[in-house]
Amino acid sequence: MSKRKVLVVDDSLLARMAVKKHINAEAFEIYEANDGAKGVALYKEIMPDFVFLDLTMPVMDGFKALEEIKKINPNALVVVLTADIQIKTTEKIMELGAYKVLKKPPVKEEIENTIKEIINILERV
Amino acid sequence: MTQSENRLILSDFEKDALKEIINLAFGSASAGLADVMGMYVFLNVPVIEVMQPEEICKYIENEISLSKGLNVVEQYYIGKIRGMAYMVLSFENVDEILTILGLKEIQKVQSYSHDILAQETIIEIANIIIGACVSKIAEMLSDVVTYLPPRYIGSDYSLEAISKELFKPDSYVIILKTVFKFEGKEVNGYIFLVNTYDSIQWLKDSINKFIEAYI
Numbered sequence: 001m002s003k004r005k006v007l008v009v010d011d012s013l014l015a016r017m018a019v020k021k022h023i024n025a026e027a028f029e030i031y032e033a034n035d036g037a038k039g040v041a042l043y044k045e046i047m048p049d050f051v052f053l054d055l056t057m058p059v060m061d062g063f064k065a066l067e068e069i070k071k072i073n074p075n076a077l078v079v080v081l082t083a084d085i086q087i088k089t090t091e092k093i094m095e096l097g098a099y100k101v102l103k104k105p106p107v108k109e110e111i112e113n114t115i116k117e118i119i120n121i122l123e124r125v
Numbered sequence: 126m127t128q129s130e131n132r133l134i135l136s137d138f139e140k141d142a143l144k145e146i147i148n149l150a151f152g153s154a155s156a157g158l159a160d161v162m163g164m165y166v167f168l169n170v171p172v173i174e175v176m177q178p179e180e181i182c183k184y185i186e187n188e189i190s191l192s193k194g195l196n197v198v199e200q201y202y203i204g205k206i207r208g209m210a211y212m213v214l215s216f217e218n219v220d221e222i223l224t225i226l227g228l229k230e231i232q233k234v235q236s237y238s239h240d241i242l243a244q245e246t247i248i249e250i251a252n253i254i255i256g257a258c259v260s261k262i263a264e265m266l267s268d269v270v271t272y273l274p275p276r277y278i279g280s281d282y283s284l285e286a287i288s289k290e291l292f293k294p295d296s297y298v299i300i301l302k303t304v305f306k307f308e309g310k311e312v313n314g315y316i317f318l319v320n321t322y323d324s325i326q327w328l329k330d331s332i333n334k335f336i337e338a339y340i
Contacts, residue, residue: 011144011170012141012142012144012145012148013138013141014138014141014142014145014336014339014340015145017339017340018339018340021340056148056152056168056169056170057170058170082152083148083149083150083151083152083153084152084155084156084168085152085153085155085156086155086156086159086165086166088159088165089165104148104149104152105149105339
């Protein structure tokens with residue numbers, strides 16, 4: 001069985017590494033992009049099963065990238081990771097169709113549980 | 126400063142980590158500011174620059190148009206990380222902030238001086254945003270900082286004089302810059318955190334400890 005694909009979009013290498021360490025590399029193919037525009041382009045190319053997306057990024061921010069990804073695939077499963085704890089930010093992200101918002105820095109249990117939830121969803125489809 | 130000299134102070138990966146730390150800190154700061162302002166706050170990707178003290182003034186002036194005057198608030202922070210924080214707003218921005226907060230109406234009714242009200246308001250905003258940013262950075266790097274009260278230095282500020290007073294001429298400073306905007310309003314402000322040379326080694330070590338714990 002082929003591996004599931006995960007796309008991690010964050011301008012910070014450190015932040016991408018922090019997410020990747022909680023993803024089982026034997027079970028997933030992990031792809032990375034360091035800004036929103038590259039993330040959208042890579043999404044279109046590889047059509048990953050789900051995405052971890054940062055918000056504050058150069059070139060194209062996470063809000064716009066989320067919008068673009070949802071245009072490509074309205075059912076895209078996008079988990080937004082953000083340090084911005086304003087309620088309105090969370091509301092806006094959910095309105096744009098994110099699957100979930102997780103607070104940065106990423107917590108192991110939250111990432112692992114979110115991946116489990118997503119796998120359950122994907123297996124039901 | 127050449128790129129290689131710049132890297133001697135902080136490697137690209139350390140800069141990347143520091144940017145992420147600032148991102149986390151400004152995320153908390155924006156929530157505090159949004160509560161006070163009652164509106165959504167946007168933050169840009171932070172920028173980190175390493176330079177010599179005499180370059181600070183020119184750098185900040187290049188970033189912000191001085192043609193219409195500025196409001197500047199400074200606040201000194203002291204811990205293992207030490208330096209001066211500046212919040213910079215244009216005069217038009219301060220007027221807009223007073224309108225957003227409904228203070229222009231109060232000013233009319235209660236006959237407060239516009240200038241005093243403007244100063245007090247931006248000092249309070251600076252206090253919230255600088256406090257949240259610096260404290261969060263310090264917390265993430267296992268430091269505790271204390272602050273001197275924020276000081277309004279107005280449009281006739283002299284960053285040159287301040288930088289001479291605070292920073293040794295042959296040293297380096299790390300500038301951390303971010304721009305914040307209010308939703309639907311033409312209000313842009315800048316925050317600069319200018320850290321002294323003697324905190325750089327500590328900062329480097331702490332960033333590396335943070336990296337180890339983070340990944």
